[in-house]
Amino acid sequence: MDIITRESLKRWLTTLMDRYQVMAPVLAEGNHLFRAISSTDEIAWDYYNSVVPPKELIFPLTESLFTLEYQNGVPQIQEPVIDRQTVIFGLRPCDARAIAMLDASFMNDPVDVPYARRRALVTLVGWACVRPESPCFCVNIGGAPNGTQGLDVLMTEGTDGYFVEPVTEKGKAVLEGAELKHTDAVPPEPAALPAFSTEGLTERLPEVFLSPMWQQQVEACISCKICTFLCPTCYCFDVRDRRDGEAVERMRCWDSCQGAHFSKIAGGYNPRATKTARWKQFFYHKYLYYPERFGGVIACVGCARCVRKCPVNIDIREVIQDLKEDISA
């Protein structure tokens, strides 16, 4: 395998900045977030994971789909230009795996044009988690702290620098010019995470849809959108028009099934009027509906952002555990 020293890595990233926009984890007022950087000094080398997942770089919180303006009485449609080659550096394998799941949904026929355009321009250079900690649970749900799915390059921090593993052709291309050295050493193995099983869960979810367990699990929910907005695989959005004089801009903005009005329809009826119904939608989408559509893959990568940041400690691992008991009871 190849290895690169921290100093060479910085030089390589600095060279990349001529051709690419480089996004990396930075510390913004105490919060680790992905932002465009202009110097490698901005990188939070010691970060664990970002608060907001890097999905926001491919599927922005808000984006313009088109603008309609009248020119001499004739309506003209302008689409935003998406042409910036981008390297997302330092994302975790769980988040890269989540991007692969977003790809399955957005790039499925009919292809989502702005997503596909942005995605084609992005190269993902990931960092393995050498010291993953509970409540992370990637290993229990098909991922690994050093998994390569979704990545173009995987880097693993060792004592003498970073082990470099190109995963795709795109990854090989971006590494051109990097000062790599061959080594016989092997990357460190990630620390073990507590094990629990999600086997058989998807298959049995239809029969527990009406279980009273859901109401108990979700009783403390305050219907905020943290679990969904911080989830690297959630991708619901709302499309709205913004008018400015004669011009109209069509925007798409993140939306969340946890919002009380999310499912409300014309006439005022709300099919998911309770927080239990709403939270169940969050869970079922990941553990049943997505797997049903996309080859059995559970759309949860075990990043545990929802566990860490839930204001009232609704813990998806506990729900999985309780469901298993409910199913076997």
Place this chain on the structure above:
Amino acid sequence: MVAVENITQLIQEKARELLSSGQVELVIGYQRASDGVTARPAFVRKAEDAGKLIFDQTCTHNLGKYAIEHRGKSLAIVAKACDTFGINVLIQEKQIVREKTYVIGINCPGVVESSFGETGDRLQYRCQICQEHAPAVFDYIVGDPILEKPLDFDPYAKVKELEALPQEERIAFWEKHFDRCIRCYACRNACPQCYCTECVVEQIDPNWVGAPIQVPEKQIFHVIRAFHLAGRCIGCNECERVCPVGIPLSLLNMKFSLEVEQQFGYKPGRDPEVCAPLATYQPDEDLGIGG
């Protein structure tokens, strides 16, 4: 942390008594969280489940939020001193009925800073500046009374520091912080004083505030919320605690609280009989506006 085992025991005993006698149908309190070290809200309906209730200095949540959700039911609620101020505001604003709300008030030693799996000895800032450790409304009180000591620092120092900056710098300060806001509304939804069934920023017709998650919309949301809380915010600071991206919302809320206190000599929730200056209207009042 301060020893509070006896508080836990007293809460459990009271909950058992209230549920088995049928005086209340629900006890809202705290239980141990899934991380084994912090706390989360608990909802107890059977006397035999009262053993899961706890109290310690990680019990940060303001449970008044759930009193609104369960309004109409006979319930008991565990409330720290500041939480009881919030309960008084809800009574004053006719959101909950005093007679149906059994308040288990706590002489509160303050709560510590904590996050999932992590806790320590450091009191939250709101507790460092607290000078009212005794509940304002209760049916049963637990915990030893706490001696109030005058502060040897200005609790509003940060607010005043920010206020002293030129306008452009203040705008830049808030823009920098609001840039991180993701409009998850956790601040609003954790707040017991935010109970509108349809929030103005989510109204579609008329659409006062657009859906974009961009700085102008975020700024409008936070400023509207701060105005709506003026003279009503009791300083529990749950909004700031639940914010996933660390926006210092207490600075906004403290600024408004300071203004209301200076203008009207009023602190919300201490006595529900006292007229709330910005939330009360008397038909014969001369407002000094209009004809």
